[in-house]
Amino acid sequence: MIATSEISPIATLSMQISAVLVWLGLVFLTSNILHRFKQDPELVRKVVHIGTGNVLLIAWWLHFPTWLCVSAGVTFSAIALASHYISVLPMLNDVGRKTYGIFYYALSITILVALLWDRFPEYAVIGVMVMSWGDGMAALIGKRFGKHTFVHMGNKRSLEGSFAMFVTSAIVMVIILVLANGFRFRDLGVVIPVAAIAAILEAFSPGGTDNISVPLSSAFLSYLLESTL
Incomplete structure (x- = not known):
């Protein structure tokens, strides 16, 4: 991780914000290109879904202060809630369903950084990365390869998509825990149940x-299991 303590606070803050803005610019540019070329709307959504989730990984790498993360989370939540009623990001609402999912996603990020960022940022990152990458790959793999489907409360899922969610979540968690603590075989006792x-x-x-259920449960269950191992 980049050590920012030797740089002036203003320069550090400018670097942090610039890095996130550049990344988000790339994410939304990519999604807009896909949208204009009439690519699968689910793919467009998941590019934004995964890309915005990775912002928290950047924030962890660059040691963002808690106040900045919480402020960004609140802003993101407000934009996400507004997008449910007005056309803020129209490419996110092209898949034939309209839920508060984007708002829940932003809200979960806000809650995690508010509660965990000061002392346990790696668990906030786990929660968001499991949701962004795991859910993203579940949707894409499930739509492309899902043959064994089931419906629960109107939501169609597939066993292939759920398996992709489990595998992707496990991989993401292993990477984050290795970055935070180094390789520890005992962490598999956290990774497997949380991913499942x-x-x-x-x-x-x-x-x-x-x-909201996936990131919050993944973050806090990871923390609880790590504390007991």
């Missing part, structure tokens, strides 16, 4: 609520 629960919640949470 995340896959179950993604499959059965109704109406976009997986965007």
Whole structure:
């Protein structure tokens, strides 16, 4: 991780904000290009879904202060809530369903950084990365390869998508825990159950609520299991 303590506070803040703005610019440019070329709307959504989630990884790498993360989370939540009623980001609403999922996603990020960022930022990152990458790959793999489907409360899922969620979540968690603590074989005792629960919640949470149930449960369960091992 980049050590920013030797740089002036203003320069550090400018670097941090610039890095995130550049990344978000690339994410939305990519999604807009895909949207204009009439690519699968689900792919466009997941590019934004995964890309915005990665912002928290950048924030962890660059040691963003808590106040900045919380402020960004609140702003993101407000924009996400507004997008439910007005056309803020129209490419996100092209898949034939309209839920509060984007707002729940932003809200979960805000809650995690508010509660964990000061002392345990790696668990906030785990929660968001499991949701962004795990859910993103579950949707893409499930839509492309899902043959064994089931419906729960109006949500169609597939076993292939749920398995992709489990595998992706496990990989993401291993990477983050290695970055935070180095390789520890015992961390598999955290990774496997948390990834399994995340896959179950993604499959059965109704109406976009997986965007809050998955990140919160993944973050706090990871912390609890790590504390007991």
